[in-house]
Amino acid sequence: MKVIRHDETHHDVCEIEADVLLQGELDGSYLSEDNRSIIPTDTVKNTVHFLAHDQLGTCRTSFAQVIGKHFLETYPHLAGAEIELRERKWDRLSIDGTPHPHAFAHSANGEFFSRGSFSRGQAPVLSSGIRGHLIMKTTQSGFEGYNICEFTTLPPTSDRVFATRLGAEWSFDSTATDYCSADAAILTAAHEVFANTYSPSVQRTLFEIGELALARVPHISRIELKMPNVHFLSLDLTKLSRPNQNAVLLPTDEPHGEIEAVITR
Ligand SMILES: O=c1[nH]c(=O)c2[nH]c(=O)[nH]c2[nH]1
Numbered sequence: 001m002k003v004i005r006h007d008e009t010h011h012d013v014c015e016i017e018a019d020v021l022l023q024g025e026l027d028g029s030y031l032s033e034d035n036r037s038i039i040p041t042d043t044v045k046n047t048v049h050f051l052a053h054d055q056l057g058t059c060r061t062s063f064a065q066v067i068g069k070h071f072l073e074t075y076p077h078l079a080g081a082e083i084e085l086r087e088r089k090w091d092r093l094s095i096d097g098t099p100h101p102h103a104f105a106h107s108a109n110g111e112f113f114s115r116g117s118f119s120r121g122q123a124p125v126l127s128s129g130i131r132g133h134l135i136m137k138t139t140q141s142g143f144e145g146y147n148i149c150e151f152t153t154l155p156p157t158s159d160r161v162f163a164t165r166l167g168a169e170w171s172f173d174s175t176a177t178d179y180c181s182a183d184a185a186i187l188t189a190a191h192e193v194f195a196n197t198y199s200p201s202v203q204r205t206l207f208e209i210g211e212l213a214l215a216r217v218p219h220i221s222r223i224e225l226k227m228p229n230v231h232f233l234s235l236d237l238t239k240l241s242r243p244n245q246n247a248v249l250l251p252t253d254e255p256h257g258e259i260e261a262v263i264t265r
Helices: 027-031 041-055 060-074 179-196 202-216
Strands: 002-005 011-024 078-088 090-095 098-106 111-119 125-137 162-172 220-226 232-234 249-251 260-264
Touching (some): 011 060, 060 111, 060 179, 125 179, 162 179, 162 202, 179 202, 179 220, 202 220
Antiparallel strands (some): 002 011, 011 078, 078 111, 111 125, 125 162, 220 260
């Protein structure tokens, strides 16, 4: 965790968990007892801490670049590095409508991550995304007109609860610089489509989110979206002398549908 101290009491924070995987001329250590090529994992850990001290700000994706560049520049026998950074987000607390300078609450809805793929002599490939962002709408969603066969039992509906644990990963092109703004703009686009558009299927909503993300953020070349259908089953209360009004629902984990797509320009 890095505390960025603008002054004695006004702080920003950035908490990150890092995976660093190195590739290159490391055969000796696997094929013999020659350990000279090994950069000890303990040294990798210390390096990340040192780089965080000197260069980590509030932008996760920029820090992935710092780490990848450092390892390839420092060790000529490395051919590549794969970096994944997962961020625990802390939202600044607001007290009486005023943002507090150094008190935060964990923003628990999903985990932002960034990935960087670094190969010697090539431009880095950077992406970022979110996993497990739980969102729900209680109407303006339906599912009708689907394929019917002897195994179909699902009744069509034009009014259902739609919940999903949104997963998304967007790939930056080489002109991108403001990664954090891109992250925020894409999540906002997803929320807007989800909330404001009637959903005839998860598939259609997913594609509309992808289209709006690509339109709003010119510096991304593709977006991969995963929207599992988190089902809420309407409980039958007729035996308790209450009509079925879709009012009391049971959240279920399994089984559930997985809807995924990659949308490119
Ligand atoms: O939006 C949906 N898409 C599906 O593919 C599907 N399958 C299903 O059983 N319910 C739904 N809902």
